[in-house]
Amino acid sequence: MVFEFMHTVGVAPSQQSLDVLLSKTRQLRVFGGGSVVDRLLRDELLYQTDEGRVISTLREAMRVVDGNFGHCMCYGDPTLELSDALGARLALISIHHGFSIRWRGWETDAKLVDGRGLMEWLATQGVTGPLAQYKEEQQREEAERQEWIRWSKLAPSCLQPLELRNPDLDAMRDALEAHYPGGPQRALVLLEWYGSGTSPWWRMCFAYEEIPGDLLKTIAPKDLIAAAATATLSDSQLEGAARLFATWRYGSSPRSRPLQLPGLVKFRVLEHMLRSTDPDKQACARRAFGPASE
Numbered sequence: 001m002v003f004e005f006m007h008t009v010g011v012a013p014s015q016q017s018l019d020v021l022l023s024k025t026r027q028l029r030v031f032g033g034g035s036v037v038d039r040l041l042r043d044e045l046l047y048q049t050d051e052g053r054v055i056s057t058l059r060e061a062m063r064v065v066d067g068n069f070g071h072c073m074c075y076g077d078p079t080l081e082l083s084d085a086l087g088a089r090l091a092l093i094s095i096h097h098g099f100s101i102r103w104r105g106w107e108t109d110a111k112l113v114d115g116r117g118l119m120e121w122l123a124t125q126g127v128t129g130p131l132a133q134y135k136e137e138q139q140r141e142e143a144e145r146q147e148w149i150r151w152s153k154l155a156p157s158c159l160q161p162l163e164l165r166n167p168d169l170d171a172m173r174d175a176l177e178a179h180y181p182g183g184p185q186r187a188l189v190l191l192e193w194y195g196s197g198t199s200p201w202w203r204m205c206f207a208y209e210e211i212p213g214d215l216l217k218t219i220a221p222k223d224l225i226a227a228a229a230t231a232t233l234s235d236s237q238l239e240g241a242a243r244l245f246a247t248w249r250y251g252s253s254p255r256s257r258p259l260q261l262p263g264l265v266k267f268r269v270l271e272h273m274l275r276s277t278d279p280d281k282q283a284c285a286r287r288a289f290g291p292a293s294e
Contacts, residue, residue, distance in 0.1 A: 034075025183223030195239030
């Protein structure tokens with residue numbers, strides 16, 4: 001259905017075309033859920049009005065940036081139904097994350113000038129869910145931004161001048177080799193960084209957390225094992241080693257197994273993972289290093 005919308009013939013979003021539409025609107029209904037082209041996905045009526053004063057305030061709250069903006073890949077939530085004085089539908093406008101709106105008269109979504117303002121307008125009419133969700137998403141995005149700042153500051157000093165958002169792994173590897181000529185020494189630095197992430201290893205992890213993992217995979221396995229066998233490893237280095245050895249398969253076969261580790265290294269990594277309070281991490285440890293993995 002999104003594909004269908006993306007191939008709808010329309011014009012670029014503009015405030016003028018939206019104003020013309022709203023000037024014809026005499027009845028407004030708000031439905032839970034999204035819409036595709038001219039189809040509501042849920043028949044859950046949240047609010048309705050035919051008061052001209054209220055509809056006029058919507059015109060002030062729903063301002064857009066002129067020009068094409070792209071397509072959100074969700075259906076939106078909620079959806080506004082605009083109708084004329086006789087109740088004939090003029091348009092369905094779905095709201096996407098308090099960030100953009102979609103109307104079939106436009107060839108793309110339109111960016112909102114003040115998404116929070118539109119969410120607050122809905123809350124004023126008693127539709128409070130979108131504003132609560134908007135605030136949650138803003139808080140989540142801020143938490144992720146702060147986590148990125150924390151994590152990027154932990155990068156080895158020789159990598160700090162490089163772009164970490166869109167990394168050039170070859171340039172990063174060259175910088176590491178120049179600064180840490182020894183393979184085990186280089187591995188220890190990267191294990192420390194690799195073990196500093198906070199997202200799950202096995203699902204929905206932050207993609208940037210795999211940068212040190214990708215760099216570790218360029219180091220010879222014997223040097224990785226030598227690093228992991230170092231007498232004193234920090235908790236972050238142990239975490240990095242566990243993440244690397246438990247999740248990296250050496251070979252392209254579906255039956256590929258983790259690297260065969262010396263008993264001492266395997267014991268240290270397994271012990272570290274089993275001390276975790278994360279049951280998924282414990283299960284991962286048993287799969288990778290338990291008796292069944294032999």
